[in-house]
């Protein structure tokens with residue numbers, strides 16, 4: 173098939189590469205000319221395990237441009253542009269612009285929206301351009317994006333035209349995943365409800381982590397394992413830490429709450445999920461203060477800057493929020509990250525060993541390389557805010573979500 177992908181960020185670039193790998197020709201479109209030039213040279217600006225190799229192997233089937241007229245031959249155009257939350261509400265301007273651009277160059281290409289949009293968006297856009305739009309929300313996780321695109325749990329396809337929906341299903345047939353054919357509105361809400369539920373699991377386990385810290389003998393990792401073994405609950409998204417960040421959960425929970433408010437509804441559970449999340453950094457700071465006292469003038473080394481492991485995505489990173497909060501308390505920050513080597517105003521080190529002399533080494537992201545390190549034995553103090561350290565090797569590390577004798 174000839175397919176177009178519009179918006180070449182974390183979702184678009186992975187989608188385009190995987191679709192190309194399955195033998196399709198892919199026209200890749202982005203308004204950012206610099207990104208297009210990089211991609212033409214075979215360079216990536218996002219870090220996603222396995223993506224570089226897969227991308228470079230499939231470049232011959234991919235073309236890169238900012239010119240929408242290049243998608244004329246395409247049968248389906250996947251819209252993967254950003255949908256940020258601005259002043260608490262979703263900003264749909266990029267989706268609207270890209271849908272208008274696609275429909276103005278080609279009247280026949282099927283438009284499939286992968287961007288996360290509030291219910292009613294596809295129907296409204298469809299009325300605007302006078303033709304049907306397919307909703308095909310994306311569920312991939314950064315850090316696992318290729319695997320998630322190749323083997324999703326399900327494909328959700330929403331729309332009013334069976335022919336258009338069938339064409340979109342054809343693209344994803346290689347996954348072998350169950351396909352749900354639904355209305356546009358159901359597809360759009362399935363995406364928001366999924367993200368809100370996963371965010372709720374995280375805030376839930378973070379509340380249980382707080383409780384564990386008050387109970388001698390309790391540890392949230394063990395509790396999470398025990399509840400996660402119940403298949404009705406599931407083991408994923410039960411890692412306690414400093415809360416959810418990134419480019420999806422914070423903005424999507426905000427957008428869902430404000431969308432519901434416009435409909436006259438208060439989403440109490442989602443609001444509490446956000447509130448619990450907002451308290452995590454304060455909690456982390458208190459824990460570090462318990463360990464090393466007043467933070468003024470203290471040197472602290474933060475390990476991990478991105479919102480999770482295996483990505484270079486810094487959007488709404490809790491680690492960056494933590495650094496800002498530590499600085500506001502007068503601490504001096506050094507930071508190490510496996511892929512981020514520069515961050516405005518933060519002194520970066522190239523090796524974890526360079527953190528040796530600091531007052532505390534604080535682990536703020538769950539990269540595998542943070543599990544063990546000889547420096548944890550030599551450092552003055554280590555605080556694990558992501559439950560990543562192997563405590564059998566490093567029993568003296570202070571861990572979030574576990575009882576601490578000096579409480």
Ligand SMILES: NC(=O)c1ccc[n+]([C@@H]2O[C@H](COP(=O)([O-])OP(=O)(O)OC[C@H]3O[C@@H](n4cnc5c(N)ncnc54)[C@H](O)[C@@H]3O)[C@@H](O)[C@H]2O)c1
Nearest residue numbers: 179180181182183202203204252253254255266287288310
């Ligand atoms: N990142 C994720 O993990 C993830 C997962 C599932 C769903 N989503 C959703 O997918 C959408 C895209 O997310 P992302 O993280 O890939 O965004 P991103 O910011 O990484 O990338 C978006 C790209 O779209 C380009 N763009 C903006 N306006 C455009 C236009 N009018 N025409 C062409 N290109 C344009 C930007 O230059 C950018 O390269 C969002 O709605 C997001 O909520 C993201």
